[in-house]
Amino acid sequence: MFIVNEKIKFSSRSIWKWLGIFLFIVSIFIGVGSQTHSVKAADISTSVTGLGGNDAYYQKDGSTDWIKADSSVTDNWQKYTNYKLRYKYTIPDGTVVKNGDTAKVTLPAGITLHDAQPFDIFDNNGTVIGRFTPDSGSKTGTITFNGYYSEHVNGRGGTLTFEVNGSKDDSKSNPYIGKNGWSFSGDFKNVNYPQTSDKRNQYVMWDARVNDGKFQMNNLLINDTLLNTDKQKIVLDPITSKPIIQITDDDNNVIPDSDYTILYSASDPAKFSIQWNGTLNKAINIKYLTKITDQGYLQSGSGISLQNNMDLTGNIPNDGTGGDGKSVVINKTTQGTFTIGGHGEGYGTKFSINVTKKWVGKPDDVKLPDSIKVTLYAKHDGDSKPVSTGKSLTLTAPDWKGTFTDLWTLDSNKKKIEYSVVEDPVSNYTATTSSQSLDDKTDDVTITNTYAPAKTSIKVNKVWKDVPKGVNTPPVTATLYKTVNDTTTSTGQTRQLNTSNG
DSSP, X not given: OHHHHHHHHHHHHHHHHHHHHHHHHHHHHHHHHHHHHHTOOOBOGGGSBSOSTTOOEEOOTTOOOOEEOOHHHHTTOBTTSEEEEEEEEEXXXXXXXXXXOEEEEEOOTTOEESXXXXXXXEOTTSOEEEEEEEOTTSSEEEEEEOSHHXXXXXXXXXXEEEEEEOSBOOOOOOSSEEEEEEEEOEEETTEEEOOOTTSOOOEEEEEEEEOTTOOOBEEEEEEEEEOOTTTEEEOBOTTTOSBOEEEEETTOOBOOGGGEEEEOOTTXXXXXXXXXXXXXXXXXXXXXXXEEOOHHHHHHOBOEEEEEEEEEEEEEGGGGTTSSOOOEEEEEEEEEEEEEOEEEEEEEEOOOEEEEEEEEXXXXXXXXXXXXXXXXXXXXXXXXXXXXXXXXXXXXXXXXXXXXXXXXXXXXXXXXXXEEEEEOOOTTEEOOOSOEEOOTTTOOEEEEEEEOOOOOOOOOOOOXXXXXXXXXOOOEEEEEEEEETTEEEEEEEEEEEOTTTO
16 A cells, blocks of 8 residues: 555656646747737837828929829829829827838829839938838838837827829820830849849839831931939940840840941940941830939938930931932930939937936935935826826936936827826935926926934933942943944034933
């Protein structure tokens, strides 16, 4: 029976041992899971105002005013024309914005982002506070916030400005020459042209449409002049040191190099010419690349506008009609304009409360405490008394100062929050344990402690030994001394002891 009991006891201990290990492991996983959940970024679109499809503003030609972009206007916007839109967003007081939180931007119906690229949002000191990233399909975009709005928690808002295109197409092509451009990344003539490290296109594909009227063009010379040379440069073939150009027809067949000659000089790097060999009797597309060099765009996506000019000269026999008319000299010019990137500006203010500890009446030989603790209280509209915010500071020598940071001035109902500071009691000092309100002018708090050491009484008895009978004991003076920091000095207090009191 004794052996059986021992086995039972051993099994019981084993069960509890392994159960304890299991619960410990489970608690670790639960803890890790809860920590991961607590820092997860959130979509706060419903809390941010001014980013909906009906919230956009636009500028009329030649005007600096921003006008609400309603459907009566945007329904007539053209597919191949750029329009500038602006959103003015606001983050209400009391809204928590964590690093990584996002807000959705929606374009008006029928509108698409023009060559959408991500761009940064800055405050007026040049600090990045977030990034706007176009979504797939170019109908929406997303703002991703960093930690700026978790510190600048008051008066928060900002603007986004970028270019868009409409959906209507009433355009008519130029029969001689036309040009446009778009941002580019990928392969061109068997060479890869990558994005920047933060996923932003850094090349522009310029595309010229020549002879859309399908005339019989002789002695054709096409000249291209790059503008904004401080922001872009022509991409050259490393072997030929000439622009990398591809010419195709309407069936996307590549025109042989033998049909034309590229003229380029390194002494004039913003220009090149194409001399056509023979007669051009069909429409062609001329494509070439430029590399964006503007650092504002490359580093943060700041919007820029790029242009270049293209002209052509030549002859068209028979007025281009196929009849017996005289040969006509042609001289046509077009300018291509391309806008990329955008602009974002944000703002918000910090509210902080500085706390200063003031000691009054402390003797030089009295040592101060190592530290004191103060707690911040807040009284919201409707509260009967201040309530602890859970924020506290530990003040220490030599300055005895601290700051409560990242505080809201208004609650979610736009009501002012009244702050006060309470100190934990300090022995031997009168403590400011009631709520200490802020200074009206500075929003600071001074906690004053006056030296008031605890008092006690010392009873002194004089004891005489072996005094003969009949001998009267003399009066005795007792002096009180104190020892502070291993140094003993007189307090100046004396008491006379005699037969009547001592």
